[in-house]
Structures are given as C-alpha cells and as structure tokens.
Amino acid sequence: MSKKLIYIHPAPVRVWHWIQAAGIVLLVLTGFQIRYAEMVGIMALKNAITLHNYVGFVVIANYFLWLIYYLGTGKIKIYFPDLRTFVPDAFRQAKYYGFGIFKGDPNPHVMTPDNKFNALQQKAYLGLMFLLLPAQMISGVFLWRVKGYADYVHYLGGIKIIDTIHVILFFFFAAFLIAHCYLATLGHTPLAHLKAMFTGYEEEH
Amino acid sequence: MLLQPYKGFFDGKGLGDTKKIFKERRNKMKKLKKRTRSMGIAFLFAFWLWPALGLAMDNGECLDCHNDEGLTREQGRGSLFVDAAQFHDSAHHGQGIMCIDCHADIAELNYDNDVPHAKNLAPVACSSCHEAEQDAFANSVHTQISSKGITMTCYACHDYHYATPLAAASVGQRDNNFCAKCHNPYQSHDWLPKKEEHFAFVECTVCHVPEVQRHIHLKFFDLVTNQFYKGEDILAILGLGSDQFMPMIDTDNDGTISRPEFEILELMLRQKNVHAIFHAELVAEMAPVAHQVMRGGAERNCEKCHTAESPYFEAVSIVLTKEDGGVDHHQVDRGVLKSYSLSHFYLYAGTRVKLLDMIGILLIGGAGCGVLGHLAIRIVTLRGRRQKKEKS
Numbered sequence: 001m002s003k004k005l006i007y008i009h010p011a012p013v014r015v016w017h018w019i020q021a022a023g024i025v026l027l028v029l030t031g032f033q034i035r036y037a038e039m040v041g042i043m044a045l046k047n048a049i050t051l052h053n054y055v056g057f058v059v060i061a062n063y064f065l066w067l068i069y070y071l072g073t074g075k076i077k078i079y080f081p082d083l084r085t086f087v088p089d090a091f092r093q094a095k096y097y098g099f100g101i102f103k104g105d106p107n108p109h110v111m112t113p114d115n116k117f118n119a120l121q122q123k124a125y126l127g128l129m130f131l132l133l134p135a136q137m138i139s140g141v142f143l144w145r146v147k148g149y150a151d152y153v154h155y156l157g158g159i160k161i162i163d164t165i166h167v168i169l170f171f172f173f174a175a176f177l178i179a180h181c182y183l184a185t186l187g188h189t190p191l192a193h194l195k196a197m198f199t200g201y202e203e204e205h
Numbered sequence: 206m207l208l209q210p211y212k213g214f215f216d217g218k219g220l221g222d223t224k225k226i227f228k229e230r231r232n233k234m235k236k237l238k239k240r241t242r243s244m245g246i247a248f249l250f251a252f253w254l255w256p257a258l259g260l261a262m263d264n265g266e267c268l269d270c271h272n273d274e275g276l277t278r279e280q281g282r283g284s285l286f287v288d289a290a291q292f293h294d295s296a297h298h299g300q301g302i303m304c305i306d307c308h309a310d311i312a313e314l315n316y317d318n319d320v321p322h323a324k325n326l327a328p329v330a331c332s333s334c335h336e337a338e339q340d341a342f343a344n345s346v347h348t349q350i351s352s353k354g355i356t357m358t359c360y361a362c363h364d365y366h367y368a369t370p371l372a373a374a375s376v377g378q379r380d381n382n383f384c385a386k387c388h389n390p391y392q393s394h395d396w397l398p399k400k401e402e403h404f405a406f407v408e409c410t411v412c413h414v415p416e417v418q419r420h421i422h423l424k425f426f427d428l429v430t431n432q433f434y435k436g437e438d439i440l441a442i443l444g445l446g447s448d449q450f451m452p453m454i455d456t457d458n459d460g461t462i463s464r465p466e467f468e469i470l471e472l473m474l475r476q477k478n479v480h481a482i483f484h485a486e487l488v489a490e491m492a493p494v495a496h497q498v499m500r501g502g503a504e505r506n507c508e509k510c511h512t513a514e515s516p517y518f519e520a521v522s523i524v525l526t527k528e529d530g531g532v533d534h535h536q537v538d539r540g541v542l543k544s545y546s547l548s549h550f551y552l553y554a555g556t557r558v559k560l561l562d563m564i565g566i567l568l569i570g571g572a573g574c575g576v577l578g579h580l581a582i583r584i585v586t587l588r589g590r591r592q593k594k595e596k597s
Contacts, residue, residue: 044507103589104590104593145401148401158482159548160547160558164561168561171564179576
C-alpha cells in the first residue's frame, strides 16, 4: 500500500483548530452549567459565567485569527462549494457516508491542500463559519453586557430573543461537537484525521 | 462607606431667632385668628368633633409660616420650608397625618411670641408609629455602626415631609433614593458577575435583608418614550376602573392571571395601540423587616435565584397605581416569566423557555443517535470490509 504524505493542515490552521476545539468544549460545558444550574454540578454558577465570558472572547479573537489567515492566503475559497458540481458531489458524498463506507468503498472525495473539504463539509463549514459562529459571538456579546447593549437588545426584540438565538446555537454546537468527533474517526484509520490535525500531514491512499 | 450623622432640622437644635420673619407672620396670624373666630358656631362644632382640629392647629396654620422658601433657622443652616404640594403627595399626608402628630410637643401656637411655638422642638419620634420598623432597624448594621460613632436616623434615608409610597416604586427609585445616597454598589460587589444588570433589576434589600419577602413586579414600559405607564393610564386606556381590572382579565376568577389570560391582556393593549413591554424587576415587599439590613448576611448564593424553581419568583404581580395614590398588586402565574410575553426579562437558569430545552434534546439526542447508529452499522459490517480488503 502506497503511503504518500500530503501537507493538508498548515500550522496556523492547526493552532486555530485546537484553540477553537478547547474553546467550544469549555463553552458548551459552562453553557450547560449556566442554563441548568440546579441540575449540573461541574462548577459554581458564578465561576461558570466568568469562565464562559473569558473563553467566549478567546474564541472571538480566534475567529479573527482564522479569518485573517484564510483571507490573507486566499485559501478562504476552500469553504465555497463549486456550484456547478455541488449537488452531484454532495449526493455522492452522502451516499458514501450512508452506504458505501460500510462496504469499504473508497471516499469519493480526494483530499488536497487546495480542496480539503468534501461537498458536505464545505456546506456545513460555510454556514458554520460565516453565519452560525458570528451569530453566536454577537448574541454572546449582547448577553455579556445586556445593559450596555440595551438599545440593540431592545431593537432585536428583547433579551429573551437574544437568549433564544444563543441557546439554539449552543445546542447546535453541542450536537456538532458529537458529530464532528465521530466523523473525525472516518479516516482510513479511526485516528488518522486526528493525527493529521496535530502533524498537518494526511496519508494519501 | 461614608456615613455622616444627619443634620436635619428636627434634630432638636432649635428654630433660632427669626425675629424679622416672625413679626410679619405674627401680624398675619392675628388677622387669621380673628377671621377664624368669626366663622361661627358651625366650624366650632366641627372642631369639637375632631380633637386634632380642636387645638385650632391644622396643617394650613403651620404652612402659613413654613411655606416660605426663605424661612431658615437662626444660624442660617437648614431650611424650615415645607413644600405644601409635595407634602400633599406624601405617604404621611395620604394617611391623614397632621403636622402636630409628629411634632407632638407643639401644644398650642402663641402668636405673641417671635416664634409661635417652642424654639427647641423635640426630635420627631418616628418609632411611636413605626414600632416594627424601629425594631427591625435596631437589629440592623445601620444601628450597629453607632459603635463607630456614626448615628443613623430615619431621616438619613427617608425624606422629612415628602416620603412617598414605595409599593409601586421601581428598583431605581427604591435604591437611588435610599441605599445609593451613601453606598456606591460598584465599590463593594467585586465578586458579583453582571453588576450593572443586577443593580438595574434587583433591589438592594432583596439580597441584603435575608428575612424579607421578595416578589417580581411587572410594570408597563413604553420603549418609544422610555417611560413607565402609570397604572391609572393603563386602566384608562382599557376603559376599566381599578376594581374592574381583575374581573375583566382573570376570567376564571381564581385570583391569578394565568398565561392565557396574560396573553389576552397583551392583545387587549395592542388593540388599543399600546405597544408597551412588561418590565420585570425583583423587589422586596414593603414590610418593616426591610429595615433589617445585616452585615455579612447578604445572599451570595447565585443559585438561590438562578434556578428554575427559585422561591424568589413565587410571587409575580402586575402593579397598578390608582388615581387616589393607592397601589393594586394583581397576582400573575409565575409561568409568564418563562414565556415570550416577557421577552425583555431573562435570568440564567431561572426563566428557561421549555420549548428550547426540547429543541436541545432533539438536536443533541439526534446527533448522538445518528452517531451511535452509524457506529453500530460500521461494527456490524466490519467483517465484510476486512474480507473485501483481503481479497484486493
């Protein structure tokens, strides 16, 4: 079996990814503590709020690290699907995950540094990075200083509306974490993608 | 903390030599007395029926002198002016309290003297009426500080003559007019997250008086004008008298405005083109025990409030002021706190919307089930893939 290594994840991306990973895990954990204070006993509510706020700002800063890197290198285009081939590509990829993977079929998407996401990943990460994460960051900042941003909060319908957006996205990110971690085991070996996210190199098969 | 013994004009320092002013007053009073005497037997009969007036001293007589803005004590420090209009709106006047009920050592007015009553009046004994408040205050940190040479009087917090009813007052009115006179909350709550929000929505005594009963006040707030609607305005808009409000809104007559009834109230207001939001605040019940502010006894357990079944939110009321100065509290089902009817009120864990929890269960549960299902099929089909690999 040939084992050609390709450099898929440059260092800034890996740094961003693991800061993001730690940040989202902490935000989800403290988020559960804050929303279900009487049921969850990870830490005191006060500490959970303080930690949630600090980590939230780290994740916001990290978002700009990601944005500057991808805009600066022009690699941001990997997040945008090719509309001419998106539908058949996405269908083929979904068919692979839902059927072919169990039979041992090869992954229809071949990872390259310039095209590392398959069609489904592109669609998911495009929405995630350009819509859902910014919405979560903005709603989080509003919840951080409700009085300071009172005019915006009132304009958007009130704190409970902001909270609703933040909480639904919180559940989404919690669900995403589960799915993301599982999907990371679908490489040629269960730990291949995880290893690549540390070393930067994926093995080409 | 900076507290100074309050130097009020009822502190027994005397009224001083105000000869020039009182000469004019004395002449005026003499004329008034003559006029009063000439009013005849009917008035005398009325005075006989009312012992306080029987002393021929009503508030008007006091205000004849004390409505002069320039009236000061001899030393020139401390005004002796009483604003009649403001006094008229005060809680004491609302209760029919006369000047001489508090200034009880004024037995009669002698207009032959420079000052028609004793120059040195006894301090007003608030506790003669407010006994329970005095008892609570005696156990408070504000009494304990006397050991440091700081004397707190009732007047340090409460207005002399213009104490207004507080039952419908907002958190800002309650705190700014009392605690914030001496205390800057931002200097002493380093441990508290979200200070600005807490200070805006929670009255100081809610945390600082462990024994006090708390409740949520709901008031109508207009975001356009940035002002609260007065209760009487809301009643006028709805075309209801204060005694007609509950019979109209509480259709099942259980004494509580349920969530559906609350939504009907919102609809009624919208039909009248009122787009007010419900402004919710956590306040302390107006009871004597509210004076028992404890040192080190403040509630610091966040989970006391921030829990779905917090006892602090058992009582939720719509507060309606009435034209006669009275206040009605109309009980509301606490469930409205967890609804979008109160879209401008939210506290972590305490007012969770259940629908969101169900969405959360579906999202996270769906992801979990999807992952487990996929993993199970991968495990079951593992042998087939191995065989295929070996063949190739």
